[in-house]
Amino acid sequence: MTSPQTPDNARRKFIAAAGAGVAGLGFTAIAPGLHLMAVGEANAAPTPRKAGEPANPAVRWGLLIDANKCAPGCTKCIDACHTENGVSANLPDPRQNSQWIRKIELVDRRPGKTRGHVTQLPMMCQHCAEPPCVDVCPTGASMKRADGIVLVDRHTCIGCRYCMMACPYKARSFVHAPLNDQNPEVPRGKGCVESCTLCVHRIDKGQQPACVESCPEGAMTFGDLNDADSAIAKRIASVPTTQVRADLRLNPGVRYEGL
């Protein structure tokens, strides 16, 4: 894997230690040991959950997006998201197309050396720990799963769009027209509000979100924010990261680097 991330010295030391003397702890075979190390890679796939097991409340899935790596004009994450989730762009009115993820361009207008600097970043549902969409939902359709993923239960959504008003990130879309090309794993239909699900169907299978996998720059890191040993938690602990609209104290699960 050619990850453009800076070498993780702690991990290298750990590999050396594993080679030197951890064999006594049970890591007798080096090949599985090396495979184990791969879990510590920048984009580690989550372990698939066993059948019949509910989402783990000890886990909190999150994303870390490096805005410095996000290339101008690249829409790979958007295309991958929309292909994966069957979000088609062929509604009668293009303004009504759903938008699970979008690119934002920020231009620095402040006087000084950074004037004119353009920052790119993908914006989607921030999977807040205190989601305002869940607070305002009159039917309980807007919900947060035990592992921190914010979802819409379309079975109970009445399409009132109150959550769209409440979301400070403009992350949710309303489906205006009947659909017939849904992905069997991602049901979606007219009259319901929808947003990024963090590819919950992929996470449950032990895969990463489609956007993370598709990013050619490796700008997105997916992982468990609660696990101090995960790549994402280590990165957040070691570099300055930003929560968008941190003033609202929603504690988003999507963090940005280089903003």
Add this chain to the structure above:
Amino acid sequence: MNKREAIFSAFPLCLCVSVVRFVPFALALLAVSPAPTFAGDGTRTDKPVIEIAKPGKCIAPAEEMRRNHMDMLKHQRDRTLRLGIRGEPVTLNGCIECHASQKTGSVLGEGNFCQSCHAYAAVKLDCFECHQPKAGFKATGVKP
């Protein structure tokens, strides 16, 4: 006040008269019509024709599935979506995989599994407003 009381006292009488007036018609109808037929014995409405792509063993006997499939699916959907439990024996996609038509690949459409029975029972079928009715369907979405 007096007027209202008068209306109340007259009301049952009116009703009696109107019912009594129809009794001869009702008796005549009974006398003329042949032995009554009821829905369910298959003589008045044709039983739905059901084509199953992959016939075989379902997750429960047919009688139980007929009576309880809606409850099974309803409870499963809540467990899967809200609690995140995957890999249960009851899944809508599982139903579609076996029961979709071989010709159209769908459970919807005339003569196909879900729709023909729901049309027979006159029960509205809402699942496929959102769920994909075709087996093995690949979403295309936006072309990258």
